[in-house]
Ligand code: B12
């Protein structure tokens with residue numbers, strides 16, 4: 001079967017939609033291959049608009065890893081905006097890839113990258129536009145295998161009905177392994193059809209096939225058990241961990257879009273994983289252990305990336321970049337290397353200590369000192385202990401003092417509202433902290449024009465974290481606490497004007513909570529919301545809480561559970577959680593103890609970082625057969641090769 | 644995600660190298676990349692300059708910008724064989740080498756046609772008119788000829804155009820120097836092709852405006868979305884109604 005490009009049919013329609021460039025592809029470093037040349041074909045999707053999805057590293061890496069094999073072809077597809085959705089429906093144009101504009105349904109696999117749960121409705125739009133049945137059980141042999149990956153795939157249960165399979169963890173090696181299985185099955189003439197290939201994938205132990213597991217419920221609505229319903233399917237499915245980042249220097253050929261995107265820079269992942277042990281942080285828990293890229297590897301990737309893209313900015317990416325064992329050398333040497341070239345450097349960091357300032361100074365060496373961001377996350381010291389973010393108020397004040405005295409004028413502080421055990425007072429402390437910050441800043445800089453922006457996000461308990469059992473704060477209380485805080489800050493004559501205040505209201509967080517800790521019954525809600533017009537839930541202008549709340553009520557009318565049950569209800573130790581059969585390596589009892597430690601009435605117990613203390617037995621390394629890989633290597637960045 | 648930001652250069656004394664050579668560049672927007680907006684193109688071009696390692700000059704000051712000036716960019720969605728820009732160089736370079744380097748650093752469909760060393764004089768002044776080709780798929784030659792005739796017969800053709808400050812009525816007839824229709828024989832379906840020469844005036848008259856004028860004056864009925872391609876822009880020969888090559892002066896001078 002040959003597959004024709006949909007572009008000739010699409011082209012005359014493009015002038016009628018917004019930002020048509022997002023649908024035409026043609027990016028620098030994009031790959032298109034002849035259809036017939038490949039034995040296995042992947043469509044990779046990021047379920048958000050092109051401008052958000054294109055920069056996603058996960059998709060770019062998998063796209064390249066797959067296309068490097070001459071027997072595999074991979075193309076990309078993104079969520080289309082509603083004007084385009086209408087045009088496509090009116091003209092019978094199916095969901096297409098932007099590379100060669102091939103119909104998604106023609107591919108062997110549709111791999112969807114979920115870094116947030118808020119992409120679920122967009123995913124359904126894509127399936128529907130592609131003419132792929134929404135429910136996995138309705139799919140036939142001509143439909144692609146629909147497979148999810150990314151952080152949200154660590155609890156794929158809410159979308160289980162729509163997925164043929166899901167993969168946990170790093171994707172580089174497993175996508176190749178999956179391709180092998182599909183290739184072999186196709187070469188054999190597709191024996192046993194769709195179920196057979198899914199069974200082969202499931203038996204490998206590294207691919208979760210939801211329909212091979214039956215979920216039963218107790219009369220009160222809790223899960224009774226999750227059991228495999230075919231012989232050979234494992235009880236638990238394990239995550240994948242890539243070791244030795246240096247041998248995986250991707251992306252080697254980063255995509256450079258023509259359209260403007262949210263992230264216009266070349267990013268190098270300087271390490272994966274994080275063991276600081278913040279109890280709210282799913283990313284930190286599910287990506288253990290820490291695996292660093294060496295300073296030489298970083299140097300080579302930065303040079304290659306800049307050469308191949310022409311970007312002006314390099315981001316050194318990870319969960320906490322200031323924690324790389326050789327970050328000081330990396331910063332200094334990159335600064336030396338690119339001095340006077342108009343190339344700028346940035347790194348995401350949440351650390352609240354003087355070292356961060358030293359780094360920031362290095363990164364802005366020849367430049368303007370505008371804004372610095374710190375993430376104490378909790379307003380009071382008590383609460384910071386609860387979440388295991390070990391920062392004292394004095395640390396924080398010393399850090400901002402250092403920042404202001406080095407010429408930084410603006411400090412942004414990031415907090416969460418709704419953390420376990422939180423009271424009004426903990427949140428009001430955020431205001432007190434901000435005032436002290438301004439006061440200190442004025443003292444050390446001798447200036448009055450310094451500012452502090454307080455940015456507050458709602459806490460959403462996530463699977464595979466110590467807070468997975470916690471009750472989520474209801475949105476009324478969240479809004480109420482934030483209002484009290486805002487009023488108090490505004491009312492302050494001396495400092496109020498110097499403090500900026502940014503927050504979101506509590507409602508979207510409740511829906512994120514439903515999607516994060518939901519089980520298979522939540523799939524009905526997602527489908528109902530989507531049928532009712534729900535799209536782009538990550539965009540505040542498109543998100544409708546009322547729609548979600550109403551549809552949840554209708555969809556769960558005959559169940560003993562409701563929206564509150566999924567969100568604000570605290571879970572017990574013995575309750576079977578929807579993701580218990582999915583193995584992130586973390587020992588369940590260790591998580592439970594950590595949860596109990598956080599609640600200790602005499603003050604929460606803190607956990608150290610296993611990079612610089614002995615292992616505290618979270619379970620990951622023995623379970624996954626992995627180890628911490630960190631420096632220092634004592635090496636230097638590779639010198640620039642002379643052209 | 645939180646970020647530590649460092650912005651390049653600015654406050655620190657930032658003496659930029661002087662400009663020693665100016666290059667004029669003709670480029671094309673072809674195929675699917677005709678949907679790049681002017682801003683999209685500008686970003687892609689700046690990145691191509693960096694990738695190709697072209698010794699381009701920068702403005703001094705807080706945030707240095709590369710020395711690139713664009714002339715009269717075509718609207719998003721229109722293809723073009725004749726777009727122009729000018730760059731300032733800190734080292735003299737061979738124009739043909741610059742052409743090759745930039746062309747290979749740009750994605751296919753954004754193509755560098757020619758690079759010349761700029762002769763003195765303001766380039767923008769040479770761009771007096773544009774020659775456009777507008778393909779009208781599904782439109783017969785007879786119909787196209789009829790509407791063309793009606794348009795040319797009118798002294799004034801008023802159309803409404805949405806501007807930043809709301810709708811505005813403009814005359815799209817006066818700027819049209821020449822207009823004719825022919826049939827695209829390469830196509831199996833009927834497809835009329837308009838050739839139109841438009842003088843550059845303010846506010847500018849674009850292919851869409853001409854089509855709107857053909858609709859209002861002659862009742863043009865479109866079957867599908869038309870595709871406009873700018874074939875040339877340059878000095879206008881008002882006697883013949885043709886558009887000349889704006890780089891001819893520079894070529895002659897060097
Ligand atoms: C850069 C970044 C951004 C950028 C760019 C986003 C983008 N389009 O990629 C910006 C600033 C725009 C951004 C925005 C947001 N981000 Co962000 N972001 C990051 C950051 C720092 C890096 C992401 C990254 O590139 N990782 C590296 C790649 C290689 O990893 P990966 O994408 O997970 O992919 C691997 C695997 O997951 C897997 N995989 C992925 N997809 C698939 C698909 C298949 C089929 C398979 C088999 C495998 C697979 O294979 C890949 C290679 O191993 C991470 C933190 C981090 N270091 O991960 C946070 C992070 C992902 N972001 C996060 C959040 C919350 C957001 C926002 C929701 C913030 C907000 N409130 O607005 C938005 C959401 C935007 C959106 N709609 O996607 C959280 C996710 C929370 C969670 N799941 O617990 C993270 C983890 C940060 C954190 N510590 O909280 N973000």
Ligand code: SF4
Nearest residue numbers: 274276278281284319
């Ligand atoms: S430092 Fe804390 S918040 Fe950041 S990734 Fe590590 S565990 Fe998560």
